[in-house]
Amino acid sequence: MKKLSLVLLSLALAVCFLFAGCSKYGSIxxxxxxxxxxxxxxxxxxxxxxNTYLAEENREDITDTHVFExxxxxxxxxxxxxxxxxxxxxxxxxxxxxxxxxxxxxAQNSDYVSGNCLLIPIISSNNALEVFKTTK
Numbered sequence: 070m071k072k073l074s075l076v077l078l079s080l081a082l083a084v085c086f087l088f089a090g091c092s093k094y095g096s097i098x099x100x101x102x103x104x105x106x107x108x109x110x111x112x113x114x115x116x117x118x119x120n121t122y123l124a125e126e127n128r129e130d131i132t133d134t135h136v137f138e139x140x141x142x143x144x145x146x147x148x149x150x151x152x153x154x155x156x157x158x159x160x161x162x163x164x165x166x167x168x169x170x171x172x173x174x175x176a177q178n179s180d181y182v183s184g185n186c187l188l189i190p191i192i193s194s195n196n197a198l199e200v201f202k203t204t205k
Contacts, residue, residue, distance in 0.1 A: 092132070093184025094152045097204045101137045101148065104200045109138040115149065119189075130158035132185075139196065148197035149189040156185045 098108065116134035135150040153159040160176045163169045173179045173187075181188045183204045190197040 092152060093186050093204060094133075094135070094150065097150055097183060097186055097201065098135070100200050100204050104139075104196075106137040106139040106148070106197075106200065109136045109147075112136045112138070112147070115147075119149065119151065130154045130162065137197070146196055147191035148201070149191065150201075151187040151189065153185045153187070159185050159187060 101108075115136055119134050120131065130153055132152045132154055135152065137148045137150070139146045153162065159182065163173055163176050163182075169187075173181055176182050180198055180202050181190075183201060188197065188201045
């Protein structure tokens with residue numbers, strides 16, 4: 070009975086680690102929060118527009134879109150994180166989209182890609198990019 074319990078516990082832990090490793094978003098969120106950014110649900114209009122645009126390009130592999138905000142000297146800075154189901158689906162989205170290809174030449178070496186997440190900085194925010202790069 071003890072062996073069965075140990076096997077089931079080991080299996081449950083393995084499944085937890087498997088699911089925890091699927092998305093890079095958790096570490097991205099922590100990095101932004103540690104750098105003083107906050108997730109902003111009030112600009113849901115942006116995420117709705119992005120999701121609509123991507124749906125028009127038949128992108129059904131997007132899990133979620135997140136917006137982070139940080140106070141700037143004059144205007145606030147925004148970073149939009151588009152979370153895909155997998156790294157493979159993100160790479161496929163880049164290959165399928167002329168718009169994304171114009172922004173990202175090489176997904177594997179791009180500063181705007183971390184795991185299964187894509188950064189879209191708003192108002193040319195170098196701060197957003199610097200935080201995002203720490204998650205690679």
